[in-house]
Amino acid sequence: MRRTVHALATACGWLAAGFLAAIAVATLVQIGARQFGHPIEMTELSGFFLAASTFLGLAYTLIAGGHVRVSLVSQFVPDGVRRIVELWCCAIGLAITGFMTWQVGFFALETWRFNELSPGLLAIPMWIPQSAVAFGLAVLVLALLEQAVVVLRGQEPDYATNDDGVAE
Template identity: 45%
Template sequence: MRIFLDGLYRLSGGLAASFLAAIGLSIAAQVVGRQLGYTVDATGFAGFCLAASTFLGLGYSMRHGAHVRVTLVIDSLPPRPKRFLEAWVCLCSFVILSWLTWKAAIFTWQGYVFDEVSPGLMAIPLWIPQTGMVIGLAVLTVAVLDDLIGVLMKREVSYRSAHAS
């Protein structure tokens, strides 16, 4: 199971990086097009890639300790209250992220059912870029659940062990 989850986080991080590369390619296409006298409107595409990259990178960055955390209080606690507080935070985060993922999935599904498209020259069905948001939220939810289980099993959480190395 550990191999599968780590692979899922790496895949999500790799997809986030590929969407960042797509933003760079769209900017390059706009620059080259402008030099050749063509108008290439890739602003909407770049925005969709940015959203996908942001959400798909959440789970990977959490597992590698890259999220901003304020540890002033928790670092001053003894081990048992520290573990309780980390379990509480992971549980609350899991509940909120589960709800958010569910609502985002419903929102994306409704965009698909009602055939919503983006405004502008490139009329892209909105469910396509929104799917990246839903997948990214789902991977982050799994990562938080992974850490919650780790805390309950008295293992070091990923975001702490990532800073130790």
């Protein structure tokens, strides 16, 4: 399971990077078209790319130790207590992220059923960017679950060992 979750998170990280590059390309196209007197509106598309990039990159960032962690308390407590704190944090993260995944996924399904389109000039079906957000959250749920299992086994979680490349 661990290899699969890491591979999925890495693939999502690459997708997130691709969407960031797409924002740059969309901006350059918009600037170039404006210089030739043909304004193209890409702001809405760039916003969708930003949402996809943000949420698809969450699981990769968790496993890589890139999220902000406050370890002020846990660094001074014994290992047994630290493990409980880590499990508690994973459980809270799972609860919140699981709820968000369910709600965003349901919302994307509803917008697909009603064929809701974006209000901008491009009229993109809203379920497309919402699905990217829901998928990114679902992969984060898997990554949090996998990290909780790692902590339950008494091992150091990846987000702690990958923090600046040094284990705490």
